[in-house]
Amino acid sequence: MSNENFIDYVKIFFRSGKGGSGSAHLARSALTPKGGPDGGDGGRGGHVILRGNAQLWTLLHLKYTKHVFAGNGESGSKNQCFGKDGKDVYVDVPLGTVVKNADNEEQEIEILHDKQELILLRGGRGGLGNVHFKSATHQTPRFCQPGESGSEAWKILELKILADVGLVGFPNAGKSTFISVVSNAKPKIANYPFTTLKPNLGMVPYRDSRSFVVADIPGIIEGASEGKGLGLRFLRHIERNAALLFLVPIDSENIKKEYQILLNELKQYNPELLDKKRLLAVSKCDILPAEDLQKIKKKLKLDIPIVYISSHTQMGITETKDELWKMLQP
Numbered sequence: 001m002s003n004e005n006f007i008d009y010v011k012i013f014f015r016s017g018k019g020g021s022g023s024a025h026l027a028r029s030a031l032t033p034k035g036g037p038d039g040g041d042g043g044r045g046g047h048v049i050l051r052g053n054a055q056l057w058t059l060l061h062l063k064y065t066k067h068v069f070a071g072n073g074e075s076g077s078k079n080q081c082f083g084k085d086g087k088d089v090y091v092d093v094p095l096g097t098v099v100k101n102a103d104n105e106e107q108e109i110e111i112l113h114d115k116q117e118l119i120l121l122r123g124g125r126g127g128l129g130n131v132h133f134k135s136a137t138h139q140t141p142r143f144c145q146p147g148e149s150g151s152e153a154w155k156i157l158e159l160k161i162l163a164d165v166g167l168v169g170f171p172n173a174g175k176s177t178f179i180s181v182v183s184n185a186k187p188k189i190a191n192y193p194f195t196t197l198k199p200n201l202g203m204v205p206y207r208d209s210r211s212f213v214v215a216d217i218p219g220i221i222e223g224a225s226e227g228k229g230l231g232l233r234f235l236r237h238i239e240r241n242a243a244l245l246f247l248v249p250i251d252s253e254n255i256k257k258e259y260q261i262l263l264n265e266l267k268q269y270n271p272e273l274l275d276k277k278r279l280l281a282v283s284k285c286d287i288l289p290a291e292d293l294q295k296i297k298k299k300l301k302l303d304i305p306i307v308y309i310s311s312h313t314q315m316g317i318t319e320t321k322d323e324l325w326k327m328l329q330p
Contacts, residue, residue, distance in 0.1 A: 007059045008159040008199070008237075011102060013067045017045030017086030019124035019147025020073035022132075026140065027078070036139060037130040038080050042147045045123025046070030046086030054114035056094035057201065059159055070121075073147055076129045086123055096162040096240060102154035112162075120155065124148030158236065161199055163215035164328050166241035168262055171218075173247045174283040176200070177311040179216045182321065199237050206325055214324075215241065235269045243277040243327040245320075249284045250293070250308075255300055277327040278304045281320055286310035 020042025027035025048070050071087030098110040099120060109118050127145035134141055167175045183202025200216040217237050238244065244266075248258045259280055266273040282300070285293055285308045293308065300306060305323055309316035 007063050008161075010059050010062045010065070010157045011154060012062065012065055012157065013152070013154050014048045014121050015067070015069045015152040016048050016121035016150035017070040017072045017123040018150045019043070019045045019126040020075040020083035020086075021146045022127035022129035022144035023076035023078060023081075024130045024142055024144040025078040026130075026142070037134050037141055038078055039129030039131055039144050040076030040079070040081040041083065041129050041132075042076045042126030042145075043073030043083035043085040044126050045073045045147065045150045047088045047119050047123050048121040049088055049090050050097070050099065050109065050111055050118050050120050051090050051092050052095050052097075052111040052114050052116040053092040054095055056092060058094060059097070059157060062091070062093075062157065070123055070150065072150075073123065073126045075147075076126070076144070080129065080131055083126060085126075088123075090117075091120070093157065094159055096160045098158050098160060100156040100158065102156050105156065108155075121151040121153065124150045160240050161201065161215045161237040162213075162240050163201060163237075164212040164241065165204075165214045165243050165245050165324055166238045167214060167216045167245050167247060168238065168266070169247035170258065170262070173249055174311060175216050175247050178247060178281070178283065178309070179214055181311045181314070182317060183214055204321065204324075206321060210325075212325065212328055214245070235266070238266065238273060239270060241276065243279065243324060244273070245324065246278060246280045247283050248280065250282050250288055250296065251284060255282060255296070256302065259302065279320070279323050279327060280304055280306045281316070282306065282308045284310060285315055286313045 022042050023039030025039040027038045048068060068089055068091060070089040073086040074083035076083045093111055095112055095114065099108050100106060101108060111118065125148045127147040130141045130144045167179065169175050179200060179202045183204045199218065202214050203211050204214050205211050215237060246259055246262055248255050252258045280302060297308065307316050307320045307323060309320055
């Protein structure tokens with residue numbers, strides 16, 4: 001998926017339909033010149049409904065949608081005929097979409113399953129016809145109930161990528177190259193920071209026709225949890241990953257310190273991220289002589305598993321996939 005086609009944030013004004021008014025009709029004919037009330041009920045206003053669609057990977061189809069209106073219910077009529085319900089509006093969204101109140105940004109609902117349907121805004125109820133107000137003391141009511149108004153609100157739709165593994169690293173750590181080697185993804189690769197401006201998804205083939213999904217998240221910098229660099233916009237994509245793969249290049253000034261900075265940014269953003277399983281991949285190992293690499297392996301000690309890889313020479317790639325697969329098992 002090209003960067004230009006990945007949209008993970010939209011703000012839309014939604015309005016559900018107004019309920020139709022009940023009817024205050026009185027039966028009148030040659031045979032019943034003084035017939036009683038026979039007004040029917042008004043129809044329900046249309047709902048605004050979100051529907052999960054596993055075929056969608058982005059909110060691109062909603063990029064230019066600013067307003068979504070459901071249909072109004074029709075009024076009731078004579079002979080106790082009910083008004084037609086307003087047309088419901090279905091808004092298809094990719095799995096992992098959350099809806100927030102635009103005023104306070106509180107999360108309201110989320111879509112996690114294919115064909116899952118959740119009512120975002122309910123349509124107004126239809127009004128009752130005058131037949132409902134007939135009584136022994138008031139046999140000819142000439143009034144009815146109006147329909148309820150619909151609801152309206154600005155909503156924020158955000159996509160949090162549903163992937164098994166999230167790649168975490170500073171810009172230019174080799175994440176894009178890694179995902180291009182282990183999966184079918186074809187991200188833009190260049191030797192400068194922030195090459196990746198949008199998350200990339202890749203399906204990683206594994207043994208015996210098994211597979212898992214890896215998400216390449218745009219590079220984190222120190223202060224990202226406070227909005228610096230690409231900031232908060234992409235940190236949310238890590239929240240749904242089952243495991244995290246940290247990439248730190250072998251030529252980093254201090255591999256352990258760089259890992260700790262990345263870990264701290266995740267903690268500042270959401271402490272629950274530290275509960276996820278983690279693996280550190282030291283990348284670009286092909287640039288060092290074997291003796292120097294062995295020295296680093298002996299010196300580097302952390303509380304998580306460490307693999308040493310080179311995306312160019314395929315060094316350690318199979319081992320990394322094995323480790324990730326073990327982490328993804330219940």
